[in-house]
Amino acid sequence: MPSRFVKGVRRIGHRTINSLLRLGVASRFFVLVLLHSGSSFRRPHLIIKELFSTGVLSLIIILVSGLFVGMVLGMQGYDTLQRYGSEEALGVMVALSLVRELGPVVAALLFASRAGSAITAEIGLMKATEQLSAMEMMAVNPIARVVAPRFWAGVLSMPLLAAMFSAMGVFGGYLVGVKLIGVDEGSFWSQMQSAVDFQQDIVNGIIKSFVFGVAVTAIALFEGYDAPPTAEGVSGATTRTVVTSSLAILALDFVLTAFMFRGEG
Amino acid sequence: MERTTIDLWVGLFVLLGLGAILVLALKVGNLGGVNIADSYSVTANFSNIGGLKVRAPVKSAGVVIGRVSEIYFDGERHEAVASLKLDKQYSFSKDTSASIMTSGLLGEQYIALETGGDSAQLKEGDKIKITQSAVVLESLIGQFIYNKAADGGEGK
Structure with a gap:
């Protein structure tokens, strides 16, 4: 008769093995997606169709949130900066925080909840209604036909969405800072331009959003593909997609920032 | 659709x-x-560069005319060496002086160039001989206190 202690240890072991197993399955799935990507590039209209549903349909939420985030940054930044008499640095603050951090991260979080959850629900439902099995019966590889185009559409649209978010945010900061509060327009732009470096800030921001795009889309696809084929299973998988990919974005952001911006004053 | x-x-x-x-x-x-396509680089030795960073602006009369492209330590002379990339359309005399300045009280540091009277011009790979290091606030305050103490001693 095992004691409670042994039972507890057993449970920990069981959980560890299970999560390792899932990680292994997820990695194999990811490699399979990459291996079957070639055929989806030979039929680009599949990717274009998915670009429409992941990219174009996320446009409104990305643009509107970018504008508002930029406007709030402008207001809060002005409030703090004017205490030190350096409200001309508002442009620098808005642009750097958007291009380096907020643009990629917030756009990716919105992307995970807008497009990632939709991908998971769609693929999970396809699995639940046995559409994926039907494809296999017809000798069509569901990973090449369904999963890979969605993966590349997500990876391609994420950097574009993040760039639009940042651009809208800078515009929002400009609206509030220059038009509403009355910071000098010339120093707003010129200080911004002298402080934001193309290589250091903008390219690194784009690299970040690219990595987030890979992470979010891969997680969403795997959760959908792995979902139990029931209504409950699909809803659980959708929730897991949003939670896991949000955590992945924030953790990856920390790692990427540590690599990109260390050794700088 | x-x-x-x-x-x-x-x-x-x-x-x-x-x-x-x-x-x-x-x-x-x-x-x-201010992306300088055509440029030439010169170096300058400083005994202390303070908080100067790579990519800091090089200004003359307040106008940005180049950037600091590299900063390293000269192990033999125990000095800091900054190499500066200057815009080719501006030329400076051989006895130009370089000093590290701070924009504003707490702003970023930059290198200010002031041209001299020599008719020969600085060329690629030349070294600026007359330099003035960054002002370190602690030593300035230390000096001030030292002078104050010396003045007080004389007054008695």
Whole structure:
């Protein structure tokens, strides 16, 4: 008769093995997606169709949130900066925080909840209604036909969405800072331009959003593909997609920032 | 939805995204601004560079005319060496002096060049001989207190 202690240890072991197993399955799935990507590039209209549903349909939420985030940054930044008499640095603050951090991260979080959850629900439902099995019966590889185009559409649209978010945010900061509060327009732009470096800030921001795009889309696809084929299973998988990919974005952001911006004053 | 409408929207989406990257590069970043295509580099030794950083501006009469491209330590002379990339359209005399200044009280540090009277010009790979190091606030305060103490001693 095992004691409670042994039972507890057993449970920990069981959980560890299970999560390792899932990680292994997820990695194999990811490699399979990459291996079957070639055929989806030979039929680009599949990717274009998915670009429409992941990219174009996320446009409104990305643009509107970018504008508002930029406007709030402008207001809060002005409030703090004017205490030190350096409200001309508002442009620098808005642009750097958007291009380096907020643009990629917030756009990716919105992307995970807008497009990632939709991908998971769609693929999970396809699995639940046995559409994926039907494809296999017809000798069509569901990973090449369904999963890979969605993966590349997500990876391609994420950097574009993040760039639009940042651009809208800078515009929002400009609206509030220059038009509403009355910071000098010339120093707003010129200080911004002298402080934001193309290589250091903008390219690194784009690299970040690219990595987030890979992470979010891969997680969403795997959760959908792995979902139990029931209504409950699909809803659980959708929730897991949003939670896991949000955590992945924030953790990856920390790692990427540590690599990109260390050794700088 | 029809295929052509989807194509149109996706095309618009991609154009908008690329446009946003372009706006970030040209309007927000400095890609279109002070990027020096044609440049020559000179070096300057300083006994203390303070908080000078790579990519800090090099100014003359307050106008940005170059950037600091590299900072390293000269192990033999125990001095800091800064190499400066200067715009080719501006030339400076051989006895130009370089000093490390701070913009504002707490602002970033930059190198100010002041041209001299020599008719020979600085060329690629030349070294600026007359330099003035960064002012370190602690030593300045230390000196001030020292002078104050010395004055007080004389007054008695």
